[in-house]
Amino acid sequence: MFTAVWLIPLTFYPFLAAGHWLAPIIIAIVVIAIILGVLSEVWDIGPTFVEQAEARYQIRYAPLAYSIPVGFDVAETAVPGFSRLRITRTDTDQTIGGWELRLKHSREIDKDAW
Numbered sequence: 001m002f003t004a005v006w007l008i009p010l011t012f013y014p015f016l017a018a019g020h021w022l023a024p025i026i027i028a029i030v031v032i033a034i035i036l037g038v039l040s041e042v043w044d045i046g047p048t049f050v051e052q053a054e055a056r057y058q059i060r061y062a063p064l065a066y067s068i069p070v071g072f073d074v075a076e077t078a079v080p081g082f083s084r085l086r087i088t089r090t091d092t093d094q095t096i097g098g099w100e101l102r103l104k105h106s107r108e109i110d111k112d113a114w
Contacts, residue, residue, distance in 0.1 A: 044085040044098050048074065051083040059087075067107045070096065 016023050039045040046054075055072040061069050069090040074082075074083045087096050096105075 045077060045082055046085075048076075048081060048083040051085050054085055058087075065107065066101060066105045068101075070101065070105075070106045 012023065012026060014020075038047065044051070044054075051074045055074055058065075058072040062072070071090045073086050073088070073090045075086040077084055085098065086092065087098055087101055089096055
């Protein structure tokens, strides 16, 4: 994120200084990319095909990565085409947050098991 903060102004400056017609389009694309990046990192929201691939990946490696039994699935959001990764404890059928899972229930991964 820090790299993006430094590189984005350097990328835009020639377009903005010259008053190029592409400048507003490029700025809009970068703003959308930043918003999607924040949604993805904080709330695990992203395009549906990305979240489905993430759920399959997490299901495959969950027994090695987490100390509790968890299941992953995709929940639709209000925005069409975007979904949220939902994490559920399979022993209690309780929904758990992604950050709580990563911070409280991650285990040291044995690199030989991979």
